[in-house]
Amino acid sequence: MNASVENWMQVKPQGLYCAPADCFIDPHDAVDRAVITHGHADHARAGHGAVFATPETIDIMRTRYQEASVAGGVPLPYGTRQDLGKGVTLWLAPAGHILGSAQAVLEYDSKRVVISGDFKRHPDPTCPPFEVVPCDVFVTEATFALPVFKHPPLEDEIAKLMRSLTTLPDRTHMVGVYALGKCQRVMLALRAAGYEYPFYIHGALKKLTELYESYGFDFGDWIPVSEISVKDRDMLRGKIVLCPPSALADRWSRRMPDPLLTMASGWMQIRARARQRRAEMALIVSDHADWDDLIETAVATGAPDVWITHGRVEALEYALRARGINAKALNLIGRDEEAD
Ligand SMILES: [Zn+2]
Ligand SMILES: [Zn+2]
Secondary structure, X not given: OOHHHHHHXXXXXXXXEEOOOOEEEOOOOOOOXXXXXXXXXXXXXXXXXXXXXXXHHHHHHHHHOOHHHHOEEEEOOOXXXXXXXXXXXXXXXXOOOOOOXXXXXXXXXXXXEEEOOOOOOOOOOOOOOOOOOOOOEEXXXXXXXXXXXXXXXXHHHHHXXXXXXXXXXXXXXXXXXXXXXXXXXXXXHHHHOOOOOOEEEOHXXXXXXXXXXXXXXXXXXXEEXXXXXXXXXXXXXXXXXXXXXXHHHOHHHHOOOOEEEEEEOHHHHOHHHHHHOOOOEEEOOOOOOOHHXXXXXXXXXXXXXXXXXXXXXXXXXXXXXXXXXXXXXXOOOOOOOXXX
């Protein structure tokens, strides 16, 4: 038991708290000092005092919130050591989840705690791959922690979409993607698969796509759908229109010619979830670790103790204990597992 770690890493109502540094990790309320693992809204809230995060994450927060709400941004490139005071050191390691996503590594009292945030092990051209950091306590999510979750290679799912464009050239392929990360990863994968037309995108995806472009990612041509007049919309048949998942269900998508509703998410492995989204086509595209990757990653860190923040907690607890790891659930509130 790393009882000594429990003395300085605590669960508070706002989230995981490093007591000697007086600092929260991904708190769900505004606090004085926060370490932010990545820019998704359930981790990166507005209004903190000091924010320790990668430069990319701070940029993402500034794009999503008002500039003033990230006034105290302290940009930490991966691997840069930051003294948090009282003997606590922080550095960030790649998490492979989205642009700028990081694991928070906290060192204190000759112990090392790694808070992985959301992470994945599948390749993603929009961010550097996850790095295994040996540690005493590994803190992990459990969003897809059931043996049924085995994420297929992205290329297979993209090939499914490409085939559909050929077989159903009269239909507008509407693809529901989350604005931060999923959208850009899917666009790059489509380019790699040879998709050559401009992407037509919903306005909600614009700002973050531009932010990625400022980091050098090349998505080729993309055009906001709002710039295509209603009389010209027939040209969208056989093309890809990217939109946030919520837009699939609303009137916006019904204004396209013969829309084929497609959802790209790790949850698409569950048929009922696909039906909920009214998706006619389901692409299993996840930015989280699947069951095998969750277990293999926890084991690879060598941590005798694994803390599980949220998700399918019991199954992962059981599987890790069977491997001799002392696993326990933290049941942090305020994490939105839908956003995959
Ligand atoms: Zn996330
Ligand atoms: Zn999350």
